[in-house]
Amino acid sequence: MLATRGTDWIWALILMALAVLMATWDIVSMAGNRRAEAEERLDALARVVEARTNHTLQSINALLRDADAELDMSLPPGDQTYHRYLTTRARFEPHALTITVVTLDGNIVHSTNPVLVGQNVGERSYLRYFQTHPQANDLFVAEPVISLLQRTVIFAALPSRDDSGKLRAIMVTALAPSLFSDIVEAALPSEPSGAISVTNSDHTILARAPSTDNSPIGRSLAKVPLRLAHLATGKAASIQEGPGAIDGMTRIIALRTVAPWGLIIGVSATRDDILRPILPRLIGDTFIVILISAFAIALVRMRDNRKRGREIAQEQVAKARDYYMQVLDEMPTLVRRMDDAGQCQYVNATWSTMTGQSLAEAQGQGWLSVIHPEDRANLGNVGEHDYRLVCIDGGDAWIHEVARPLRDPDGTLMGLLASGIDITEARHFQEKLQQSNAELEQFAYVASHDMREPLRMINSYMGLIERRMGTDLSTEIKEFIAFARDGAERMDRLIQDLLQYSRIGRLSAPKAMIDLNVCLAKAQNMLGLAMTEQSATVSACELPTLFASSDDMVRLFQNLIANAIKYHQPGLPPRVVIDARRQTGAWCISVSDNGIGISRDFFDRIFRIFQRLHGRDEHGGGSGIGLSICKKIVESHGGHIWVDSPGPNQGSVFCFTLPA
Ligand code: ADP
Numbered sequence: 001m002l003a004t005r006g007t008d009w010i011w012a013l014i015l016m017a018l019a020v021l022m023a024t025w026d027i028v029s030m031a032g033n034r035r036a037e038a039e040e041r042l043d044a045l046a047r048v049v050e051a052r053t054n055h056t057l058q059s060i061n062a063l064l065r066d067a068d069a070e071l072d073m074s075l076p077p078g079d080q081t082y083h084r085y086l087t088t089r090a091r092f093e094p095h096a097l098t099i100t101v102v103t104l105d106g107n108i109v110h111s112t113n114p115v116l117v118g119q120n121v122g123e124r125s126y127l128r129y130f131q132t133h134p135q136a137n138d139l140f141v142a143e144p145v146i147s148l149l150q151r152t153v154i155f156a157a158l159p160s161r162d163d164s165g166k167l168r169a170i171m172v173t174a175l176a177p178s179l180f181s182d183i184v185e186a187a188l189p190s191e192p193s194g195a196i197s198v199t200n201s202d203h204t205i206l207a208r209a210p211s212t213d214n215s216p217i218g219r220s221l222a223k224v225p226l227r228l229a230h231l232a233t234g235k236a237a238s239i240q241e242g243p244g245a246i247d248g249m250t251r252i253i254a255l256r257t258v259a260p261w262g263l264i265i266g267v268s269a270t271r272d273d274i275l276r277p278i279l280p281r282l283i284g285d286t287f288i289v290i291l292i293s294a295f296a297i298a299l300v301r302m303r304d305n306r307k308r309g310r311e312i313a314q315e316q317v318a319k320a321r322d323y324y325m326q327v328l329d330e331m332p333t334l335v336r337r338m339d340d341a342g343q344c345q346y347v348n349a350t351w352s353t354m355t356g357q358s359l360a361e362a363q364g365q366g367w368l369s370v371i372h373p374e375d376r377a378n379l380g381n382v383g384e385h386d387y388r389l390v391c392i393d394g395g396d397a398w399i400h401e402v403a404r405p406l407r408d409p410d411g412t413l414m415g416l417l418a419s420g421i422d423i424t425e426a427r428h429f430q431e432k433l434q435q436s437n438a439e440l441e442q443f444a445y446v447a448s449h450d451m452r453e454p455l456r457m458i459n460s461y462m463g464l465i466e467r468r469m470g471t472d473l474s475t476e477i478k479e480f481i482a483f484a485r486d487g488a489e490r491m492d493r494l495i496q497d498l499l500q501y502s503r504i505g506r507l508s509a510p511k512a513m514i515d516l517n518v519c520l521a522k523a524q525n526m527l528g529l530a531m532t533e534q535s536a537t538v539s540a541c542e543l544p545t546l547f548a549s550s551d552d553m554v555r556l557f558q559n560l561i562a563n564a565i566k567y568h569q570p571g572l573p574p575r576v577v578i579d580a581r582r583q584t585g586a587w588c589i590s591v592s593d594n595g596i597g598i599s600r601d602f603f604d605r606i607f608r609i610f611q612r613l614h615g616r617d618e619h620g621g622g623s624g625i626g627l628s629i630c631k632k633i634v635e636s637h638g639g640h641i642w643v644d645s646p647g648p649n650q651g652s653v654f655c656f657t658l659p660a
Contacts, residue, residue, distance in 0.1 A: 008303055012296040019292040023285035030278045035252065038274040039239045042254035045187045046237070046267040049196060050256045052183045056095060057156070057261050061139045063093045064158040064171040071101060071160055073168050077109040078117040086112045097153060097174040101160070102127065104167060119148055125202075126157035130170055137161075138260045143204035144177055144218050152177055154206055177217065180207030191269035193249065201262025203227060208246070221245050227264065230255040244268060334389070334399060334420040336367060337406065340413055342380045354422075356392035372396060379403075382416050386423070398427040444502045448495040455495070458488045494610075497625040501609065504629060505636040508549040516543035516589070519550055520578065523557035527565070536565045540578035544587050546658055552633040557591075559626040560654050564593035566619050569649055586639065586660050592653040597645040606643065607631045634658070 070085050086099045090112050101110040106122025121127070125142045142155040153174035160169040184196040188209050197208040203222040208215070221227050224245040230238045237256045244251040253268035328335050329349040337346040347362040355362075355370040368376055372388035379385055382403050388396040401420035408414050462485050466473065473481070517540075524531070524538055531538070538561060561576055568574040577592045598606065598613070605611050612624035634641040634656045641656040 008300045012300045015296045016289070016293045019289045023289045026285055027278060027282055030281055031275055034275060034278055038252060038269065039254065042189060042252065042267045042269065043237065043239065043256075045189055045196070046254040046256040046265050049183055049187045049198065049265045049267065050258050053180070053198065053258050053263060053265065054261075056179060056183070057139060057141070057258070057263075059093060060096060060156050060173060060175065061158065063089060063096055063099065064139065064156070064173060067099055067101070068158060068160045068171045071110070071169065071171070073162070075110075077107075078114060079110065082110050083112070083114065086110060093173075095175050095179045097151075097176055098147075098149075100172045100174070102157075102170045102172050104131070104169065109169070113149070116148055121148070124155065124157075124172075126155055126170055126172060130157070130159050130167060134167060138262075141175075141200045141206065141261055141263060143200060143202065144206060147174055154180070154200075177207060181209065181211070183207070184209040187267065189267060189269050191273035193247075193251070193268075193270035193273045195244070195246070195251075195266075195268050197221070197246075197266045199227075199264045199266075201264075203264065206263070212246075216246050219245075226251070226253055226266075227255070230257075230264070241271065244270070331419075332421075334401070334418075334422075336362070336418050336420075337415065338380060338418070339415040341415075345415070354391055354397065355389065379418075380416075386427075389420075396424075397422050398424045438506075441502045441506055444498060448499045448502070451495050452492055455488045455492050459485060459492075462488070494623050497623045497629075501625055501629055501632065504552065504555075504632045508636075509551040511547055511549050511637075513545055513547055514550045514553060515545045516548075516553060516580070519553035520557050522554045523561060526554075526558055527561055530562065530565050534565050534568060534574055536561075536568070536574040536576065538576040538578065541580055543578070543580050543589070544582075544660070546587060546660060548637050548658060549633075552637070556630055556633045556656070559630050560591040563626060563654075564591065564595055564652075566622070567593075567595040567652075569594070569596055582660065583657070586657045588655060588657050590653050590655045592651060594651045597648045597650045598643060598652050599648060600645070603643050603645075607641065630654075630656070 066089055067086060070082065070089075072082070075082055090096050090099050098116065099112045100108050100116060102108055102121055102124070104127070106120045106124070106127055108116045108119050108121060111117050124145070126140050129140050129142070130136060137159060140157045142157065144152050144154050147153045154177055156173050156175055158171045159167050160171050162168045180198045184198060184207050187196055188194050189196070195209065197216075198206045199221055200206055203220050203224075205217050205219050205221060208217060226240045226242045226245070229240050229242070236259060237254070239252065239254055241252050242250065244253075250271045251268040252271055252274055253266050256265045257263070258265060328346075331348060332350060333348075334351045334354065335346070335348040336344055336351060339345050343364050344362055344367040347357070347359055347367060351362065351367075352358055357366065357370055360366075362370075368379075370390045371379060372390065375385075375387035379387060379401070382405050385401050385403070387399055387401065389399050391397050399420040400423040401418050403416045403418035406414045406417045462481050466478075466481055469477075520538075520540055520543060530536070557578075564576045565574045572594060575594045577590075579590045579592070581588045581590075602613055606613065607627045607630075609628040610624040611628075612622060614622075631641050638659045639657040641654065643652055643654050645652040
């Protein structure tokens with residue numbers, strides 16, 4: 001179970017990891033695309049700036065080369081012809097503010113602006129440059145400086161060589177810084193942090209867009225890591241990433257070296273700006289990851305809870321099972337459980353103790369070995385059985401067992417569960433009782449049969465005395481003889497009743513399925529005379545057919561109806577109503593009358609033998625055995641009988657049950 005729970009968590013973690021992986025992949029690929037697109041765009045802008053710068057510098061270069069070609073060093077400073085040439089040529093190049101020829105020691109010998117001729121600019125960087133790079137032949141673009149005319153300019157200088165290639169002068173033109181700033185302004189990237197810079201070959205900033213309050217123009221970028229990295233590539237163009245030289249923010253920059261002038265163009269934007277568009281996607285992906293993770297966790301938790309619930313339920317079931325097994329084991333009854341194939345699955349400890357047979361030995365068909373061979377039939381069926389169990393001491397024990405079907409919660413039959421109690425002692429008692437009853441009944445029968453003989457003798461001798469003495473008998477003696485004969489007759493009736501009582505069950509017709517309607521009809525038939533005399537009526541519902549002795553049933557109805565007639569209220573014709581109601585496992589039959597009723601105090605007494613509630617001559621007399629016979633009949637059929645009466649003169653209801 002723990003392993004399953006662990007597996008669930010592993011699956012959940014895998015799901016979460018997958019979600020994170022996919023989100024990361026999505027973000028990384030989007031960032032990659034965005035970055036690649038930005039790099040391409042920045043580089044394209046750098047190319048545009050490069051092309052325009054290149055074009056301008058080529059035209060400046062051509063201007064200075066043309067001026068050099070026309071230069072004659074033997075001309076005096078400020079020569080008018082050359083001056084005219086310079087001013088004319090300069091008109092074709094609007095970016096060139098002045099064109100000046102500077103000697104190697106820094107004297108201006110010719111200039112489009114005559115006021116400059118004769119002035120010394122020995123400190124200018126281009127002079128230093130060409131002195132330190134004597135072989136340099138290309139245009140040198142210097143840093144922005146304040147010119148002699150007190151304006152910020154950028155000098156572009158070209159070496160002038162004599163025929164032998166020796167440096168003779170420097171051709172210089174002053175360029176307005178706007179030349180570069182216009183180009184960079186036009187190509188500014190769309191990001192808010194977008195920036196473009198152009199530096200000369202000394203890495204001094206010539207122009208930067210956007211312009212800021214604290215203008216960086218003139219600052220050197222020689223030591224900026226991004227630039228060093230670009231130079232280290234040895235390539236004309238590269239993309240670098242790192243802290244920006246001006247604002248220190250991490251920037252992605254497209255750097256291009258403009259050959260052959262050595263200018264470097266940098267077009268950049270901060271990484272944050274470039275990657276900002278992926279922020280909503282990042283938030284969305286994170287949300288999805290959180291959602292998936294929460295879902296996975298909730299799912300595992302739910303399964304966990306469900307499993308836990310199942311485990312608890314199973315634990316409870318196991319506990320309950322253990323408990324009931326213990327109860328079964330400790331029960332003083334014998335318990336066995338059979339499967340639907342008739343194989344024993346379980347016997348309890350009482351079984352093992354009584355038989356000496358272990359559970360393993362009893363399982364399957366093993367249990368049959370401790371059942372008396374004559375009693376084995378039927379024990380695999382549902383119902384009640386008595387059988388003999390072979391005990392551990394070798395003796396037999398009588399067991400009364402009740403076997404009930406065992407069903408699973410769906411109602412499918414799974415076998416049976418039988419519970420048995422040791423009835424050996426009860427059975428011995430019963431056998432003894434049956435034997436003594438039989439003996440007693442036999443004795444009563446014989447005794448009563450034999451007792452009638454002396455009674456008959458008394459009767460006949462009394463008759464003989466009467467006849468012999470004839471008229472000699474005094475009235476008193478006749479009365480005595482009449483008493484003696486009456487006593488003998490009553491004794492005879494009592495003996496006959498007793499005989500009838502003793503015959504019940506013993507000499508009754510065997511039990512069979514009989515129709516009670518027929519029995520009732522017979523009883524009514526036998527009571528025909530009494531009924532007519534008393535104008536009695538008997539009404540009955542449809543009575544059932546059940547397993548009983550027909551003789552006994554006729555006698556039962558006969559006695560009850562006879563009593564109903566006998567104990568009627570004076571002047572009120574007896575009305576007898578017979579009803580039958582079905583109960584669980586039995587029929588309840590009632591015989592109601594409108595007679596004198598019975599006091600509650602005598603409800604039990606009237607069923608005892610020879611118990612009467614009236615004097616001998618009241619209600620036509622009787623021996624007080626009729627209801628005892630009814631009781632014996634009903635009980636010998638497995639039922640019971642009782643009486644109910646609202647009170648004197650309110651009728652009685654005799655009820656009895658018989659198994660259905
Ligand atoms: P017996 O009728 O011979 O006296 P029973 O055993 O039949 O004997 O009845 C016992 C007594 O129960 C009767 O003496 C009578 O008092 C009373 N008894 C029986 N049946 C009825 C009845 N239907 N109504 C009133 N009393 C009854």
